[in-house]
Amino acid sequence: MGKKILVIMIAAVVLGCAPKTQQPETAKTGRELTPQAQVTYHYLKSLDYQAAGDHEKAALALEKALVLGPSVRLYQDLAREYLRQGEKQKAVDILQDATGIYPRTPELYFQMAEFYLVKGDRSGAVKALEKYKDLVPEDLDVYEDLAAFYIEMRDYAGAVDLLQEIPPDEMTPEMHYYMGRAKSELGEKTDAVAYLDKAVQARPGFMQAWAEKAFIYEQERDYLQAERIYQQLLKMGERSPDLILRIVELNLLLNDPERAVAMFGKGPDEVRFQLDMVNQFIRNEFYEHADILLQDIAAESDYPDTMYFYFALIAYEGRNDPQLALDYLSRISKEDSYHLQALSFRVQILFHEKNYQEALELSRKGQELHPGEDRVHLFEAIVLEAMEEYQEARKVLEKALEKWPGQTDFLFRKGVVLDKSGKTEKSLQIMEEIIALDQEHHEALNYVGYTLADQDRDLDRAMILIKRALELDPGNGYYIDSLAWVYYRQGSYEKAWEEILAAVEQVDDEAVIWEHYGDIAKALGKREHALHGYEKALELDPENPEHLREQRAKVKDMPENESAKAGP
Structure with missing residues (x-):
């Protein structure tokens, strides 16, 4: 049987038994076609136009078919053609018309919800499904879709109210899952776990429900239970990199780095994934384990320069060796994807070591190597600010703002520089401008x-x-x-x-904060505390040592627990 004949037979079955309406112009085939045959003819023409990418003509052909013999399928196809033309509202309107003729047909409402989502109108999608639910409350499928929409829209109470309409013995695993998610978001963790338990009891392989249950245990800081569930998912065949990394993270939080290391070979044999795992050990301050893993990666693969970035993190954070960290970072070539991060890290280390001149030179070199990156310009301004070169810092910031107007990081630094230059009111204006922007x-x-x-x-x-x-x-x-x-x-x-x-x-290392500590203690008559505050401030290279000495002298003559006059 030829394919075209088969299509005609299928179309006849799909489009048959349609009520007769006013006839459009009959297709010119050499003989008079029956209305049903004309419906089939126009439908097939629409398929030809669709194949040719002419959706406007395809829609016209479908409209002719609809006049001759309306059907659910024709309304759906016509709506889809208008959607392809970008006429989203017209597509929705066509489906609305169809629901007036076929009010109990679920496909129309689900397609309408889909089109509302394409429009970016979630509330419209929900209303379409709610309308069908009200018409056909016995169709439980719509409850699952509606619950998913409610949760996506963060209407968790609405999801709970909806699912409570279902008799308990008719709840599906999906319904239990959605109820569990909604209850969790509402803070009802115990109830949430109970519903998720029902979901996995009904369907043991329901991985989303298992994962949600583990996530709740994580939120409750029951890391042991969460880790056990993730291990169970692993045994069930789930091998996603994210799952492996979650298990590693939980074992590190449980202070069991050896068990975390055991997961190393269970993930993808890819350097990028392995480095992500190493980073977890670094973030959790298991530097020696991170170093061993890095050495293993370096021994078994043609590793990228990115590796040096992680060696640098271990050297700087784990061993307090800034020079070794700088040495590692300098090995990362400008072609490597981590070069900008490495350069930024180098500037940060030099800055913290108060090696301002090298930090300044490196930030300027960064502008040559990464001209489109705003952060290297910001580095230069911050270093100049630390060097008390306020006028130069301001020039750098104003030039950067010409290239990146309204960039709040530059505006903020400009405000700080103005403040340090004694221009407090101008600085305040800049900060108000930032708040207006963000x-x-x-x-x-x-x-x-x-x-x-x-x-x-x-x-x-x-x-x-x-x-x-x-x-x-x-x-x-x-x-x-x-x-x-x-x-x-x-x-x-x-x-x-x-x-x-x-x-x-x-x-505890900021002079101004300790000065405030002293002032507040003084106002409360806490003599010893006030003395401690001023002395701590004097130890931290304050900008106003003479004022602090004066305050300390006043406090020495003040009896304990006798409130002094507030203020300097």
Whole structure:
């Protein structure tokens, strides 16, 4: 049987039994065709046009077929042709019309949901499926799809409410899985694990449910249970690199590096993956194990220069040997994908070693080798700033801003340089500009908040800005110090004391923070604490040693637990 005849027979079955409507112009075939034959003719013409890539004519042919004999399949194909032409809304409208004729046909609603997603309209997709659910509540398939949509849209309560409509004995493994995910996101971890248990009991090979259960244990810091589940997934045949890396990470968190090392040969035999694993050991400060693994990789493969980057990390972080780290980094060729990272690391090491001249020269060389990278220009400005070459630093930043206008890192450094140059108000204007561009730039938020507090003005706004900075970067000792300083300026000395204690726990090598510690202790009449704060500040090369000595002298004459007048 010829292929074309077979297609005609299939089309006749699919498109047959259609109600008669007004007839379009009959196809010219030499004899009068029946309406059903004309439907088949126009449908086949649409296939020819589709094959030729002419979707406009394909749609016209399908429209003619629809007039002669409407069917679900024709509506679906016509909608798809309009979607291919980029007419997304028209495609959805066609399916909407079809649901008016065939209201209990699930394919139409699922296709409509799919098209809404193509439009980027998730809520439209959900509404389409909800409409079908309301019409045909006995069709449980739609509940699974709707639950998936609700979770994707982060409507976890909606997913729970939806799935609770299903009788418990009719819940599918997928439904238990989605219920578990939703419960987990709502913070109901015990219930979540119970639902996931039901999912894997009903389908032992349900890997997504196992993985979600392990993830919950990780969130609850039950690393042992999580690791056991991941090992079980490994035995079930799952071999994804991400799974291997999760097992390694959990064993390192469990302080079992030997068990983590045992996973080395179970992943892909690829250097990139092996280096990712080495990096996990470095991040968790198992430097000796990382070094052994690197040596094994180097012995068994034609390794890339990237290897030296990891040797440098071990030398710098694990052995406190900056010179050895610099030596390793210098071996990475400019052709290697890690060259820019290596150059950045070298600048960082030189900067921390206060070898500013070499750091400056290297950052300028980086601009020649990587002209499109903004970070090397930023390095130059930061080094010049450390060298107190503020005018030169500002020139570098302004030139960079011509190339990368509105780049907030450059704007922030410019603001800092202006501040260090004594141009506080201009600096404040720059920081306000940054906040206008990026309301989550926590460094600028803290800067403006602290400056306002230091100037003892607009303290309510200062508090709002600093608290927002801490929301974005919790535990930042400098930001906690800023918060303490706002409380101090407001006269809330007990709150200020609580925050400054937290600040020095995070940052104990900053003179200004210890000065604040002394000022707050002095305001509370804590003589010994105040003396300790000022003395610590004097040890840390402060900008205002004379002022600190004066404050220390005043405190020495102050009786313990007698509140002194606040302020310098």
